Amino acid sequence: MSTPPSITDLRTRTHSGAVGIHDTVAGALDRMKQVKAGRDGLNIFVSLDEKHVRKHADACDGLLSHAEPTPLLGVPVAIKDNIATLHHPTTCGSRILEGYVSPYEATVVRRLRDAGAVPFGKTNMDEFAMGSSTEHSAYGPTRNPIAPDRVPGGSSGGSAAAVAAGIVPAALGSETGGSVRQPAAFCGVVGVKPTYGRVSRFGLVAFASSLDQVGVFGATVDDAARTMHAIAGRDPLDSTTADLPVPEYHRASERSLRGLVVGRAKEYFPDSLDSRIRARCDAAFEKLRENGAEVRDVSLPHTELAIPVYYIVAPAEASSNLARFDGVRYGLRVEGDGLRGMYEATRSQGFGAEVTRRIMIGTYVLSAGYYDAYYRKAQQVRTLITGDFARVFGSGVDVLFTPTTPTPAFPIGAISDPYEMYLSDIFTATANLAGVPAMSQPIGRVDGLPIGGQFIAPHFGEEMMFSFAYALERALGAEAHS
Amino acid sequence: MAVTIDDVRHVAALARLGLSDERAASLAQEMNTILGHMDALSAVDTSGVDAVAGVGAGGLPVRADKGPPIPLLRSLDAFAPEVRDGFLLVPRLSTHDTAEEA
Numbered sequence: 343m344s345t346p347p348s349i350t351d352l353r354t355r356t357h358s359g360a361v362g363i364h365d366t367v368a369g370a371l372d373r374m375k376q377v378k379a380g381r382d383g384l385n386i387f388v389s390l391d392e393k394h395v396r397k398h399a400d401a402c403d404g405l406l407s408h409a410e411p412t413p414l415l416g417v418p419v420a421i422k423d424n425i426a427t428l429h430h431p432t433t434c435g436s437r438i439l440e441g442y443v444s445p446y447e448a449t450v451v452r453r454l455r456d457a458g459a460v461p462f463g464k465t466n467m468d469e470f471a472m473g474s475s476t477e478h479s480a481y482g483p484t485r486n487p488i489a490p491d492r493v494p495g496g497s498s499g500g501s502a503a504a505v506a507a508g509i510v511p512a513a514l515g516s517e518t519g520g521s522v523r524q525p526a527a528f529c530g531v532v533g534v535k536p537t538y539g540r541v542s543r544f545g546l547v548a549f550a551s552s553l554d555q556v557g558v559f560g561a562t563v564d565d566a567a568r569t570m571h572a573i574a575g576r577d578p579l580d581s582t583t584a585d586l587p588v589p590e591y592h593r594a595s596e597r598s599l600r601g602l603v604v605g606r607a608k609e610y611f612p613d614s615l616d617s618r619i620r621a622r623c624d625a626a627f628e629k630l631r632e633n634g635a636e637v638r639d640v641s642l643p644h645t646e647l648a649i650p651v652y653y654i655v656a657p658a659e660a661s662s663n664l665a666r667f668d669g670v671r672y673g674l675r676v677e678g679d680g681l682r683g684m685y686e687a688t689r690s691q692g693f694g695a696e697v698t699r700r701i702m703i704g705t706y707v708l709s710a711g712y713y714d715a716y717y718r719k720a721q722q723v724r725t726l727i728t729g730d731f732a733r734v735f736g737s738g739v740d741v742l743f744t745p746t747t748p749t750p751a752f753p754i755g756a757i758s759d760p761y762e763m764y765l766s767d768i769f770t771a772t773a774n775l776a777g778v779p780a781m782s783q784p785i786g787r788v789d790g791l792p793i794g795g796q797f798i799a800p801h802f803g804e805e806m807m808f809s810f811a812y813a814l815e816r817a818l819g820a821e822a823h824s
Numbered sequence: 825m826a827v828t829i830d831d832v833r834h835v836a837a838l839a840r841l842g843l844s845d846e847r848a849a850s851l852a853q854e855m856n857t858i859l860g861h862m863d864a865l866s867a868v869d870t871s872g873v874d875a876v877a878g879v880g881a882g883g884l885p886v887r888a889d890k891g892p893p894i895p896l897l898r899s900l901d902a903f904a905p906e907v908r909d910g911f912l913l914v915p916r917l918s919t920h921d922t923a924e925e926a
Contacts (some may be wrong), residue, residue, distance in 0.1 A: 428897060445898035552876070579894065581887035650862045661839060668840065670912055675905035678842070681915045686842035698841060702851055703858060705839040706827065719865050721875035726868070728876065760854060761861055 346373070346511045349417050349565045353458070356416035357406065363416040367399040367460055370418045370509050377487060377507045384485045386503045388423045389430045390463030398429075398460050405458045412458035413572050419454055420504040420513035423464040424471055425556065426545035427451055434547050435467040435479035435497075438692025439673045448545020449580065450514060450556050450573040457572040462510055465500025469694045470664065471521055471549045473497050474766035475757070478696045483754055488530055489791060492751040495525030495766075498559070502529040505559045512569040513559040518549050519652050520746075520770025522557035523782035527746035527794025530784045530823060532566040532811070534558050537802050538777035539584040541570075542577035550659035553652075553774045563783060563811045567591035570804065586802060594808035600634030602740045604810065609645035610744035610769055619745050619793055622786040626795050627743065629817035630810065640739060642730035645772055647723050652771040653764055654707050654720035660697075661704030667692065699760060728776040735800040741810050744769055746782040746794030769796060779804045783811055784822040792823070827855045 346369075347355070355361045371392055379386040395418075405412050421427060424434040426444035433439040451461055468478040476484040476499025484499040486492040487507040494503045498515030502525035505513050515522040517535040526533025535557045546556055556573065560566030574588045606627060611620060627637050669675035669688030678687035693701070707716035734742070748768060757763045773780035778801055785795035795814070799807035815822065832848045832855070843851065906913040 442903060443898070445896035445903060446894055447897075578887075581885045644868075647865060647868065650864050653858065654862055654865075665840075669905060670914055672903045673905075677915070681917050682840070683842075684915050685840040689840055690842040693841075699851065699854060699858075701839050701841065702832070702835055703855060705835045706831070706855065706859075709835060709838065715866070716859075716862060718875050719868075719870060720862075722870035722873040723865055723868055724876040725873050726870070759857075761858055 346370070346508050346561065348562060349414060349511050349568045352417050352511065353411045353413070353415040357411035359406075361416070363399045363402045363460065364396065366416050367395055367418055367462070370462060371395070373507070373509045377509065379504070379507060379509060381482065384487055384490065384503055384507060385466055385482050386484055386500045386507065386509070387420075387463045388433060388435065388466050388481050388500070391430060394429050395460060395462055402458060402460060412456075413568060414454060415458035417459045417512065418462035418510045419459045419569065420462045420465050420501055420510045421451060422498050422501050422513070422515045423467050424516055424547040425451060425514055426547070427461060427464065430464045432464065432547065433480070434471070435469045435481060436692065436694070436697070437480045437674060438667050438688070440480070442673050444545070446545065449542035449577045451545065453573045454514075459572070465498070465504055465513065467500055468497035469697050470547070470660070471497040471516055471518055472660070472696050472700050474520070474524055474763050475752075476500060476525070477754060478694055480694060485754070486529060486751050489751060491753055492791070493528065493754055495528035495751060497521040498557070499525045501559050502526055502531055502533065505529070505531045505561050511561045511565045514573070515557045515559055516546055517555050517557045517774060518553045518656055519774050520767040522559065523746050523770050523780060523794065523796060524766055526559055526782040528751035528792065530787075530792030532560045532563050532781065532783045534566050534570055534781040535773060535779060536570060536574060536804060537584075537779045539582050540779065540802065540804065541574050542580040542583050544577055544579035548663040550656040551663065552659060553656060563808065563815045564592055564595065566781070567594065567808050584802070589805045591805060591808045594805045595812040597809040598634060599630060599810065599813050602634070602810075603636045603638050603738055604630050605638050605640040605734055605739040605742040607640050607642045607645070607734070607742055607744060609642050615745065615748060616788070618788040619748070622788070622793050623743070623745050623795060626785050626814055626818070629814055630743070633813050633817055635810070638739060640734045640737075640742070642734060642772070644723065644726045644730050648727060648772045648775060649764055649768055651720045651723050651727065651775060652767065653703070654716050655724065655775070657700040657704030658708050658717050659704070661701045661708065664697070664701055696760070724775050727772055731772075731776045731778055731798075731800070740799070740806055741803070742798040743810070744796045744798065746770065746796040750788050750791035750793060773798050777801060779807055781807055781811060783815060785814070785818060786821055787824060827852050827859065
C-alpha cells in the first residue's frame with residue numbers, strides 16, 4: 343500500500359501554498375475509492391460525510407494566515423467511532439447507538455481541529471471496543487489492507503486500516519487492553535498508547551474507565567509523535583488527566599541511545615513464541631545495541647496473569663459503564679413489557695454477543711459472593727503487575743522491548759473461542775493494567791504479514807519511548823516493511 | 825465455582841438483559857470456560873497486597889460534583905427516544921399500570 347505524505351511534508355507544503363487543504367482532503371477521498379475502503383471492500387469507515395469533510399477543509403483555510411503552520415495544518419485524521427464528534431454519528435460499532443450524533447465533542451477532536459487537522463470520518467471497531475479483530479462490529483468486519491482475507495486486529499481496526507491503506511497519515515484509536523498497538527502490529531503501522539492520564543478521555547465512550555486511553559496511529563513514528571503531542575495534556579473536563587507539561591515528542595528523534603538501557607523481559611519471549619517473531623525481535627535488539635543502547639535481561643514475573651486480571655477488571659467496569667444504554671436517554675429503544683421489559687428488550691437486541699458476554703462476566707464477578715474471589719483478587723494481582731514495572735524501571739532500565747503480539751494477523755473467522763481471542767492481548771494488556779505508556783512499530787514481515795515490536799516506558803516516559811522508536815525506525819529502514 | 829443456568833438468569837436480571845433459554849445455556853458454558861482460566865489467580869499469594877485503587881502514583885482524582893461540564897449543542901429531542909416538555913418519557917412501571925394508580 344502507498345504511503346500518504348507525512349505530516350511534516352503536508353503542513354509545510356500547505357503553509358507555503360504548494361498544496362491546498364481542499365486538495366489534500368480530495369486526495370484522501372480518492373484514495374478511499376482506489377483501495378475500496380467502503381462497506382463492500384475493506385469496510386474501514388462506519389460513517390464519512392464527504393460534503394462535511396470538504397466543508398471543514400475549506401474552513402481550515404483561515405489557519406493559513408498564521409505566521410507559523412499549526413502542528414497538524416491540513417492533515418486529515420480518521421477518528422475511531424467511540425470518540426464523540428459533532429457532525430458524524432458516534433455508534434461504537436453497535437446497533438444500540440445506530441444513528442446517534444453526540445451533542446458534545448471529545449476534547450481530543452477539538453484539539454485536533456485547533457491544531458489544524460481535518461477530522462476525516464469515523465472508523466469501524468469492535469462493538470464498544472470489546473474485541474481484538476474488528477469482527478465484532480454491528481457494521482461488519484474490517485479487512486486488513488495488507489492481506490484482505492485477514493483481520494486488521496482490534497478493537498481500533500478501522501483506524502489502523504485507514505493509515506495502512508494510505509488514506510490518512512494518522513488516526514485516533516482507543517486502548518483498554520491493546521486496542522491500538524495490536525491492530526498497529528497487524529497492519530504494519532505505528533500505534534501509541536499514552537500513560538493513563540496523559541490524554542483526555544472526555545468524549546471517549548467509556549468501556550473500562552481505569553484502563554481506557556485515547557491512542558494514535560501514524561504511518562511513521564514522526565506522524566504518531568506529532569499527533570500525540572497535539573492531543574495530550576491536562577483537560578479540566580477529565581479529572582484524571584495529569585497537570586504536567588507535554589514535551590514536543592518529535593524532538594525525541596534527536597536523542598542518542600548511547601548510555602540508555604533497553605530491557606528484554608523473558609516472560610515476553612516464551613518458548614511457544616513464533617520463532618520468526620523472536621528472530622525479528624532479536625534483530626531489533628541488535629540494531630538498538632549498534633545504536634549505543636545496552637540490552638539487559640530482566641524479569642516481570644506476574645506477566646502471565648495479565649489476561650486473567652484484565653478479563654475480570656475490564657468486564658467489571660464495562661458492566662457498570664454500559665448500564666447507561668437502556669433505551670431511556672439515547673440510542674435504540676425496543677418496547678417491552680413495562681419499564682423493565684423495555685430495558686431488557688433494548689439491551690438484548692442492541693448489544694452483540696461479545697458485549698453481552700462481557701457484561702454477564704462483569705456483573706457476575708461483582709455480584710455478592712464472588713466479588714472477593716474474582717474482582718478484589720484481580721485488583722490485588724494488578725498491584726503486583728504494576729510493581730513488576732516499577733521494580734524494573736527503578737533498576738535503571740529506560741524502556742522494555744517486546745513483541746507486540748504472539749502471532750501475525752489471523753484469517754477472518756479463524757478464532758471462535760472467546761478466550762483464544764483474548765490471548766491476542768497477552769503482550770499488551772500489562773501496560774494498560776499498570777497505566778504505563780507503550781507503542782508498537784513495524785519490525786518486519788513474516789509470510790508477507792506485518793510484525794510489530796513494542797516499547798514500554800515508565801509513567802510519562804513517552805519522550806524516552808519515542809527516542810527509541812525513532813532510532814529503531816531509522817536503523818531498520820526498509821527492513822521494517824519487508 | 826461452576827456457573828449454573830440459574831446463576832446466568834440471576835446475573836442477566838441484575839444486568840437487565842433478556843435471554844432466550846438457548847442463549848442462557850450457551851452463556852453458562854462460555855462463562856464457565858472463561859472463568860476457569862481466571863482460576864489461575866487463586867493460586868497467587870496476595871496476602872498483604874493492596875487492591876489497585878487508581879492508576880499511577882496520584883491515585884484517582886475526582887472533579888467537583890457540580891452541573892454538566894459543558895453545554896449540550898443539541899437539544900434532548902435530537903437524540904432521546906421519547907421526550908415531552910423537556911422530560912424523558914419511559915413506559916409505566918408494572919406497579920403503576922393505570923393512570924389512576926400513577
